[in-house]
Amino acid sequence: MDRTMEMILSRVQKPARYTGGEYNAVVKDRKQVDIRVALCFPDTYEIGMSNLGIRILYGLMNELEGVWCERVFAPWGDMEDEMRREGLPLYGLESGDPIADFDVIGFSLGYEMAYTNVLNMLDLAGLPLRSEDRDEDMPLIIAGGTCAYNPEPLAPFVDIFSLGEGEDVTVELIALSRRARREGWQRCELLAAAARIPGLYVPSLYRVTYREDGVVSSVTPLEGAPELVTKRIVQDLNQSYFPVKTIVPSTEIVHDRVMLEVFRGCIRGCRFCQAGYAYRPVRSKDPALLVEQGIAACKDSGYQEMTLSSLSTSDYRPLERLCDGLLEWCEPNLVSMSLPSLRADNFSMGLMERLQHVRKSGLTFAPEAGTQRLRDAINKNVTEADLIKSCRTAFSGGWNSVKLYFMLGLPTETDEDVLGIAELAKKVLQLWRETAPDKRRGCRITVSTACFVPKPHTAFQWEPQVTREEYLRRVKLLRDNMRDKSIVYHWHDPDTSFLEAVFSRGDRRLADALEAAWRDGAKFDSWSEYFSLDRWMCAFEACGLDPAFYANRAREKDEVLPWSRVSTGVRPEFLWKEREAAYQAVITPDCRRQCTGCGANLLLEKGRVCDA
Known part of the structure; x- marks a missing residue:
């Protein structure tokens, strides 16, 4: 650990959140690795380490030869302040390396109130928030989890959404990423190929139009994109990966x-x-x-x-x-x-x-x-x-x-x-x-x-x-x-439930309000210490959006829903x-x-x- 990190950790709450080095954490030889993945959970260490899905994907990817998956959690406000003050970018817990140098950054999305933390973590990594502003040398940004079933509010920020259970499709996406690097593909070629893998939704390959009353008029797949992206499932749980050797945290977590x-x-x-x-x-x-x-x-x-x-x-x-x-x-x-x-x-x-x-x-x-x-x-x-x-x-x-x-x-x-x-x-x-x-x-x-x-x-x-x-x-x-x-x-609290309803059924236009709220200080919105409905209402107003349009309005049977191009398999x-x-x-x-x-x-x- 370098001296800057030592100084920082002495000034923050719960420094064990940020040190890594736990029992069963995976550390690999960088020279033996050709794909590095940052597995990001947009909340605190204590909550993220309690998530079984994170443990499964971490163990699964690290069993792949040549792949090193590291964990990244959202730093609490005191740690974020120190990192920004010292110019320390967001890093992987296992190596301490900046995640901006990784090949893939993946977010687990289990709750809409964590969306601002996704943006905050991208910014802490030193990466542009929007996909269109990231260049060819920057990591591929993917996201999965329950919230991916309506990917639209985060669509401008994420390159690929993984729908459903990730055990199989993650391996396929890593294999595709390896091939793209080996053959020198452009990012657009990689995204087009990813869209052909079942369960992967590439938002940039869909054009959204709106009616005058603000309702979505159409979500049109561009050339090569499927009409419908259906979730992936694990067929046989008896054959699926289970992390018997799992990380034992160095500090107390929610579900220890x-x-x-x-x-x-x-x-x-x-x-x-x-x-x-x-x-x-x-x-x-x-x-x-x-x-x-x-x-x-x-x-x-x-x-x-x-x-x-x-x-x-x-x-x-x-x-x-x-x-x-x-x-x-x-x-x-x-x-x-x-x-x-x-x-x-x-x-x-x-x-x-x-x-x-x-x-x-x-x-x-x-x-x-x-x-x-x-x-x-x-x-x-x-x-x-x-x-x-x-x-x-x-x-x-x-x-x-x-x-x-x-x-x-x-x-x-x-x-x-x-x-x-x-x-x-x-x-x-x-x-x-x-x-x-x-x-x-x-x-x-x-x-x-x-x-x-x-x-x-x-x-x-x-x-x-x-x-x-x-x-x-x-x-x-x-x-x-x-x-x-x-x-x-x-x-x-009804205020957080209201915002959850807004983003639960929102469309791509909410991305502007999401970014505006984040730039005004929004983060950790599921925590009362940080949440401010007034901040969000100002962001919606600045972007010309009415949150009640999303939360408190009944939909018609034949209305085009923002998530109409993704499917859980249920008709x-x-x-x-x-x-x-x-x-x-x-x-x-x-x-x-x-x-x-x-x-x-x-x-x-x-x-x-x-x-x-």
Whole structure:
């Protein structure tokens, strides 16, 4: 470490964020490497290192001969100030080399509120923000993750978007980049070739036009670009890469544990949930393999906690067999196990007993809505009886706290639905009073509400978000009707939800506002220490854009949506049909009971079937 870095680190919070050198970090001989990749996560080290996708891609790329992938995280404000003051460019954690000298810079996009950090990291690297301003010798800028399903707000800044799961397509893109370098291609040749790889969307190869009222008129592919870019999926999770030897952070992170991904996709069809649609079809991993990998990862890392990861862990068919296999090793080695993403309709006593073998973890359920009518409208497929049964099981087994998550502002929601949340919380509290064997510690029911954000590629992608004022009115209505001291109420900030809705369904014109806000100081917008809605409103006004046009406006059925050239594999016709079912409060069976014909199964290779 040079003296400049030593001086800087002595003046910032949590210097371990910026030093690298962790156990299992990969350092390669530069002379043996012909492709260098900067894997960027546009948030803090603690959050980025908790992301399983980052760990998978890092390990996968570093197993390729001649490829060196390094991690890069967004520096906190104090570190950024020091870097700019000392003229230190953004660097890879493993080598300390400036990422502007790398061949590829890839961003993981999991949240729209991180967009300004993407721009800030490009600027800290000393690179022009816009693709058109970068020359032939500069790195290729790619981006993937859930937010890539609407690539348009970031389109002017990113060369290539990777749609879907990155394990296979990343290897193909690296191979293409190697060939381009070997044969001396121009950047335009590389982009044209990349557009021919399934799952890669090259925004510069699409021309967008608008109607007089501001609605998108057309998104036209230029010569050589496909009409539709469909996401990539991993066909067989048993054969997919899993980072058994994973980096052990030198400082505490958000999820500091071994993460085992039990399956991808979701059998449910919650109409608001982008992940539920985007990760289809369901593909499961063999429990014996999971046991082997989980034990090996714990042994290598020394972690004392393991979590099973998926969109709905309790929907994994051999879950109890998997838990038994893991606990046989975990219990004598004092390794605890947690199961997030449990559903109220399949929480069992057997599962509960397994949960508390080593350490009793918290219980969280997400009814999402306060009445059965609204739960049916959003296709949650959970009843009040399911929740009561699960809470009775938990309370009688010794739990004395439950967290309940809901959304406010869902399509068709009324005040009766809002008050239904309060009634449900009171019923859960009364249930504890009736069933808990030990009441000395008291009970804590935590109710949390978030503001509904309409997402692309969901049944509610055409729906408006309620205004900030209306959301806060519903918050007050709920708060005023939930006064028991054993019920704690938290609600999400509506300002960040509003901005999330703007960029969630935005078009390319938002890039100007994004850049204007960043130049005015916007960064870390998911952090209250930095977020300023006033700053953003000034940026929108300066660019002649109305954010309510994107967040609070309903779309017509035949409207050209900005993301219309990318596909999750789920047909738009199916999504519209689901939207209509919502207004009739008609449920659609889950994929395990009946195939809904959404189209995602067509992504599977011929002869394979969905694991639902």
